[in-house]
Amino acid sequence: MYRTFLSWRYIVARRTNWIGVVGITVGVGALILILSIMAGFLAESRKTLRGSLSDLIIEPFMIARHGGSTLPESPAPLLEYVRADPRVAAASAHLTWGGMIVHGNKLDDLIRQNPRTHEDGFVQLIGVDATDELATTDLGLALRRPSRLGTTLVDDPEDPFAPPPGTAPGPYAWIVVGEQLAYTHSLRRGSEINVVTVMPDDDGRVRDANRKFRVAGTFRSGENEVDKARIYIDRAELADFLGHRPEHIGGRADHFSQVLVRLVDYPRDGLQVKADLARDLFEAGLVRDPDAGEVKTWEDHRQNLLGAIENEKTLLGIMLSLVLIVAGFTVFAILSMLVTEKRRDIGILTALGATPAGIMGLYLMIGFWDALLGCIGGGVIGVVAAINIDPIEQALSRAFGYQIFNREVYLFDHIPSVVDPGGVAMIITGAFVCTLLFAAYPAWRAARLHPIDALRYE
Amino acid sequence: MSTAGLDPTGATGEVVLAAREVRKSFAIGERSLEILHGADLALRASERLCLMGASGAGKSTFLHILGLLEQPTEGRVILAGEDAWSLPARRRADLRNRHIGFVFQFYHLLPELDAVENVVLPGMIARGGPRFDRSAARERAENLLDRFGLSERLTHRPGQLSGGERQRVAIARALFLDPQVLIADEPTGNLDTQTGERGLDLLLAEQELRGLALLLVTHDERIAARCERTLTMEDGLIQADSAHPVPH
Numbered sequence: 264m265y266r267t268f269l270s271w272r273y274i275v276a277r278r279t280n281w282i283g284v285v286g287i288t289v290g291v292g293a294l295i296l297i298l299s300i301m302a303g304f305l306a307e308s309r310k311t312l313r314g315s316l317s318d319l320i321i322e323p324f325m326i327a328r329h330g331g332s333t334l335p336e337s338p339a340p341l342l343e344y345v346r347a348d349p350r351v352a353a354a355s356a357h358l359t360w361g362g363m364i365v366h367g368n369k370l371d372d373l374i375r376q377n378p379r380t381h382e383d384g385f386v387q388l389i390g391v392d393a394t395d396e397l398a399t400t401d402l403g404l405a406l407r408r409p410s411r412l413g414t415t416l417v418d419d420p421e422d423p424f425a426p427p428p429g430t431a432p433g434p435y436a437w438i439v440v441g442e443q444l445a446y447t448h449s450l451r452r453g454s455e456i457n458v459v460t461v462m463p464d465d466d467g468r469v470r471d472a473n474r475k476f477r478v479a480g481t482f483r484s485g486e487n488e489v490d491k492a493r494i495y496i497d498r499a500e501l502a503d504f505l506g507h508r509p510e511h512i513g514g515r516a517d518h519f520s521q522v523l524v525r526l527v528d529y530p531r532d533g534l535q536v537k538a539d540l541a542r543d544l545f546e547a548g549l550v551r552d553p554d555a556g557e558v559k560t561w562e563d564h565r566q567n568l569l570g571a572i573e574n575e576k577t578l579l580g581i582m583l584s585l586v587l588i589v590a591g592f593t594v595f596a597i598l599s600m601l602v603t604e605k606r607r608d609i610g611i612l613t614a615l616g617a618t619p620a621g622i623m624g625l626y627l628m629i630g631f632w633d634a635l636l637g638c639i640g641g642g643v644i645g646v647v648a649a650i651n652i653d654p655i656e657q658a659l660s661r662a663f664g665y666q667i668f669n670r671e672v673y674l675f676d677h678i679p680s681v682v683d684p685g686g687v688a689m690i691i692t693g694a695f696v697c698t699l700l701f702a703a704y705p706a707w708r709a710a711r712l713h714p715i716d717a718l719r720y721e
Numbered sequence: 722m723s724t725a726g727l728d729p730t731g732a733t734g735e736v737v738l739a740a741r742e743v744r745k746s747f748a749i750g751e752r753s754l755e756i757l758h759g760a761d762l763a764l765r766a767s768e769r770l771c772l773m774g775a776s777g778a779g780k781s782t783f784l785h786i787l788g789l790l791e792q793p794t795e796g797r798v799i800l801a802g803e804d805a806w807s808l809p810a811r812r813r814a815d816l817r818n819r820h821i822g823f824v825f826q827f828y829h830l831l832p833e834l835d836a837v838e839n840v841v842l843p844g845m846i847a848r849g850g851p852r853f854d855r856s857a858a859r860e861r862a863e864n865l866l867d868r869f870g871l872s873e874r875l876t877h878r879p880g881q882l883s884g885g886e887r888q889r890v891a892i893a894r895a896l897f898l899d900p901q902v903l904i905a906d907e908p909t910g911n912l913d914t915q916t917g918e919r920g921l922d923l924l925l926a927e928q929e930l931r932g933l934a935l936l937l938v939t940h941d942e943r944i945a946a947r948c949e950r951t952l953t954m955e956d957g958l959i960q961a962d963s964a965h966p967v968p969h
């Protein structure tokens with residue numbers, strides 16, 4: 264009873280206590296704000312990481328092993344099977360291969376690094392069926408996203424491989440390149456590039472091939488590795504380039520390396536569909552081994568990078584907790600001062616019947632009020648600031664005449680921020696525990712004061 | 722060893738507070754210095770007992786031991802029929818809270834609380850018993866302060882009160898829980914004669930009205946003259962015993 268009353272009175276009557284409260288407020292508020300923004304950025308990075316992928320990736324082992332059965336070369340049966348599942352929204356077959364962009368014909372030109380970026384000319388050739396791909400992956404977004412490097416987008420993102428209007432017809436197929444790749448090689452719409460590659464022949468020898476393509480435009484996925492090395496091309500064109508025989512309907516070559524699958528509800532069905540497909544596709548003879556990871560989720564595929572992101576978040580949280588320790592230390596210093604200053608009060612309370620445990624409770628209670636007021640203040644400020652970080656940043660930028668958050672660097676035009684209630688609860692619990700731990704020592708010292716020594720003090 | 726404090730004038734009345742063979746030593750550096758050498762005392766209900774003695778004789782130390790604030794090195798203190806120093810700390814704190822009222826030379830009020838809150842404090846600290854009723858307690862404290870002529874000072878903090886007013890607030894606080902024993906260590910020692918006189922009148926009037934046992938330390942012969950019994954402390958022992966006629 265007197266503990267609550269007196270501790271509150273000490274808090275209200277003595278201004279130094281407010282330093283502790285403000286310290287906790289700032290600590291809790293900053294922690295909530297920073298972790299919310301960090302969580303927002305991480306969520307955006309996750310999206311980027313998924314970026315050029317889709318929810319599931321089916322990658323059958325194509326190479327026939329000794330005595331093993333041969334899987335179909337065409338993706339058609341696989342696509343048909345996958346699309347029959349009602350949980351699947353769309354699927355797209357990829358044919359992937361590697362190559363090099365060559366300027367000129369001399370070996371010197373091949374070896375010499377590009378003076379502009381010191382990048383080599385290695386490229387990743389992705390053969391897709393445009394309609395399927397746009398329905399399955401975020402390529403449509405990447406084709407529409409304004410270029411940061413001033414390169415030209417495709418004219419019609421719905422039909423990226425179509426000849427841009429107003430260009431002279433030519434013999435070469437149209438392709439779409441990553442914006443960094445276009446920038447490095449100074450490619451504009453209509454530019455011709457020469458791609459060379461090598462491939463095994465039917466009789467086991469290595470054969471080379473080269474072909475010219477024309478640039479229809481660029482895309483920006485936001486993923487560095489993709490934007491600087493990837494070329495999208497019509498799948499039949501790529502198969503033709505690689506020398507596959509056009510053996511199917513309409514004379515189109517029909518080979519594939521993977522099938523990307525978009526689900527109706529990935530968070531809900533992802534793992535189940537993965538398991539079902541791995542089993543069913545094996546039974547249907549469309550993959551080689553049900554347990555070899557031929558069917559993966561995009562997270563399986565990006566495991567190392569996703570793990571790194573989670574790691575970063577944990578590390579950041581731990582480092583930022585130092586703020587709370589500093590705030591707790593302020594409380595420690597203030598309470599220690601208070602105990603020394605209030606020796607006489609402690610003696611009086613003992614003379615009036617307070618026990619050492621009661622005195623300890625009184626001082627812990629002061630720490631409790633500090634923590635409570637600080638957490639309420641910091642919690643409200645932190646959450647409100649995290650939700651409104653965008654207008655706040657804009658107001659600050661206007662006030663200082665300097666763009667604090669440069670939106671052009673990122674794939675998003677606002678500061679991402681995700682307030683996680685669990686995280687907020689953890690921060691507040693942490694602040695409470697920290698403050699009470701730091702209050703414990705001065706409180707214990709107060710309880711151990713000899714009442715007469717304290718009373719003699721005049 | 723003295724038995725002077727034990728059997729006074731053959732007065733009757735229940736003994737409410739007693740000291741038996743109390744010794745107290747303080748460690749001074751490596752050595753230990755004995756201040757009390759086996760002091761005895763018996764305080765009876767409604768009795769007004771005065772303790773005198775030279776400065777440094779050990780009066781305050783003895784009072785603190787009797788008031789359960791300082792542990793004796795040896796000996797016993799019996800309060801309300803219990804051997805107080807052999808009880809657990811909680812029970813002892815409870816005894817102190819309910820049975821003993823302290824009045825100190827330096828008032829010892831809490832500076833952050835106003836007069837009423839200071840007076841109510843022992844009630845807030847009290848454990849067990851009926852639940853603490855805030856408004857009833859306030860009313861009780863206000864009545865006490867009213868009687869002491871402080872009705873205009875109820876919400877003043879100690880810093881806004883004169884020495885005499887603070888002393889009266891301290892007396893009201895000591896009386897708040899109706900203790901059996903009032904212990905006062907030179908209660909007027911820090912006040913001018915006239916103000917001191919007024920505070921003492923008040924204290925003695927309340928003591929008589931409530932039938933409290935009062936143990937009073939003073940240097941003032943005139944104050945001693947108003948007590949029924951005077952003991953002298955010398956060399957850590959209770960030396961002499963003189964009975965006075967009750968002055969009224």
Ligand SMILES: Nc1ncnc2c1ncn2[C@@H]1O[C@H](COP(=O)(O)OP(=O)(O)O)[C@@H](O)[C@H]1O
Pocket residue numbers: 747748749756774775776777778779780781782783
């Ligand atoms: N905590 C202590 N440590 C050492 N000496 C003490 C302590 N408390 C009191 N003393 C000594 O005990 C003696 C008696 O003190 P006190 O009881 O205050 O005397 P009085 O109240 O009669 O003037 C003094 O000499 C004082 O210095």
Ligand SMILES: [Mg+2]
Pocket residue numbers: 780781782906
């Ligand atoms: Mg003294």
